[in-house]
Amino acid sequence: AAGVIQSPRHLIKEKRETATLKCYPIPRHDTVYWYQQGPGQDPQFLISFYEKMQSDKGSIPDRFSAQQFSDYHSELNMSSLELGDSALYFCASSPGQAYTEAFFGQGTRLTVV
Amino acid sequence: GQQVMQIPQYQHVQEGEDFTTYCNSSTTLSNIQWYKQRPGGHPVFLIQLVKSGEVKKQKRLTFQFGEAKKNSSLHITATQTTDVGTYFCAGQAAGGTSYGKLTFGQGTILTVHP
Numbered sequence: 001a002a003g004v005i006q007s008p009r010h011l012i013k014e015k016r017e018t019a020t021l022k023c024y025p026i027p028r029h030d031t032v033y034w035y036q037q038g039p040g041q042d043p044q045f046l047i048s049f050y051e052k053m054q055s056d057k058g059s060i061p062d063r064f065s066a067q068q069f070s071d072y073h074s075e076l077n078m079s080s081l082e083l084g085d086s087a088l089y090f091c092a093s094s095p096g097q098a099y100t101e102a103f104f105g106q107g108t109r110l111t112v113v
Numbered sequence: 114g115q116q117v118m119q120i121p122q123y124q125h126v127q128e129g130e131d132f133t134t135y136c137n138s139s140t141t142l143s144n145i146q147w148y149k150q151r152p153g154g155h156p157v158f159l160i161q162l163v164k165s166g167e168v169k170k171q172k173r174l175t176f177q178f179g180e181a182k183k184n185s186s187l188h189i190t191a192t193q194t195t196d197v198g199t200y201f202c203a204g205q206a207a208g209g210t211s212y213g214k215l216t217f218g219q220g221t222i223l224t225v226h227p
Contacts, residue, residue: 042217045216094213
């Protein structure tokens, strides 16, 4: 069965650089979520999209932005990277907004040096 | 904002022993979900509880949702080495406009010694 695809799997950037993370949700899933998970931490909600519109916003820095495209894939753009941005970034998709399980991708491990 | 607290943070058990992790939300939840994350892996959905007082079982795993829909527990009977991982509860808020957003507990890291 198709799963959530994230790319790249690993990314190394220097401070103040920019990074773009991509997410391809499961087909026919209309909701995409982005989570950030620091080492030994729980996933922290960043932002979500429903039918290509932003539906909710969490603890996402102003340096980050995201969008969902017409083909439902989503991109998380991160600028002016800081050392503290080093984390696992998960994308998850679900068939609807509430009362539905989230299917997580394998994640992108971002290391800022 | 909504907070979800989970205890214990760590649990070391001998294979065959039981294991329980507890989750408590600061606000009433519409539903609570449980996820398992293996080391180096991604969260994998285990179950969703929606009704007040609901109890669900999956083989050796028993999940409970409190009457007030603010707390939950996961109990594993006779743990096996394959149960190793971090167990997260994650709540969806009742009402409001935060549809679908999951607020995760801190997770319980389970280690099973053979």
